[in-house]
Amino acid sequence: MNRHQRTLVALSATPADRAVVSYARLFASLGFARHYHFVHVRTPDAASESKKAADVLRECEALVAEVFGKPNDDVSSSCHVLTGERLDELIEFITAQRCDMVLMGHRKESSGLGSLALRLVMIGPCSVLMIPEGAPVAISEIMAPADFSDHSADSVQVAACIAQAAQIPRCVVTHVFSDPAILRYEEHTAAIRRNEQAAFDRFIEPINSHGVEMVPYFLEGNNVAGTILYAAERYGSNLLVMNTRGRSRAASILLGSVTSQVMTESPIAVLAVKHFGAMMNLFQALKESMFWTQPDLKTN
Secondary structure: OOOOOEEEEEEOOOOOHHHHHHHHHHHHHOOOOOEEEEEEEEOHHHHHHOOOHHHHHHHHHHHHHHHHOOOOOOOEEEEEEEEOOHHHHHHHHHHHHOOOEEEEEEOOOOOHHHOHHHHHHHHOOOEEEEEEOOOOOOOOOEEEEOOOOHHHHHHHHHHHHHHHHOOOOEEEEEEEEOOOOOOOOHHHHHHHHHHHHHHHHHHHOOOOOOOOEEEEEEEEOOOHHHHHHHHHHHHOOOEEEEEOOOOOOOHHHHOOHHHHHHHHHOOOEEEEEOOEOEOOOHHHHHHHOHHHHOOOOOOO
16 A cells, blocks of 8 residues: 555544544554545434534534644545445445545444444454544553464554554563363463463564564463453553454454454454455555654654
8 A cells, every 4th residue: 555545534423523533633643544534424314304414514524623633744634424324335435445444433332243343344344443432542552462373463563563653662462361271280380371472472573563562461361352351451551453354244254252342342442453355454554654754753
């Protein structure tokens, strides 16, 4: 992908949009993407009963002008109001505009695979950054859960890229394991820890960390998603970067149950990174972005 990366920011036309637009400004200030499309989709029923599209557009433009503004000279933005089924309209817009990332809010009452964010991750062609209601608008501690697969290598490298851009010196790579042994003894536990460290070393060695310290954190747990959220709370993380799987429409194949549960329950922002092979993916955008030549970028 070239320097003209595009990010779609999904708006709900509610007060929650202020936090979502603020997060978009934060990402833009770090050099991610050159153009931000702020998009609100009205369902046909809502469109027939609510205010005119032109009025909604003016409200969106006013919010974007106030909160997003112009983070730097290289960033531009536009506002759009569409009518139709939300998921269909967003997918069509993403494809037509070749967006490499979607940034959207997530209300607390939305849960399970009925969540728009989760459905978009399942069938959309690009990465999704989900901002839960009430999540902090900040990036100061990043955690990247990893199962030591190629898929999680993608997300760990994206986490390193974001950490470097935000001038964060470290990124915590969390691996949750399960030990079926009933009897535990000191030598057994030490052997497990050595094996975990060796697996981590093999996994992390080919990944370009961009000068960011990759800190391993090994935890035992049967509920992997719950253990990840516990680890994020313990470290004070405010961004989780996770992988998705493939592009099949089968949710069990495309979106791992762990990622799905984390996105549903997380109180902090979650970036679900598409694996190589999607139409576009955030890793490619970051790898080829021109902002790496700008050493003085800072968070806001």
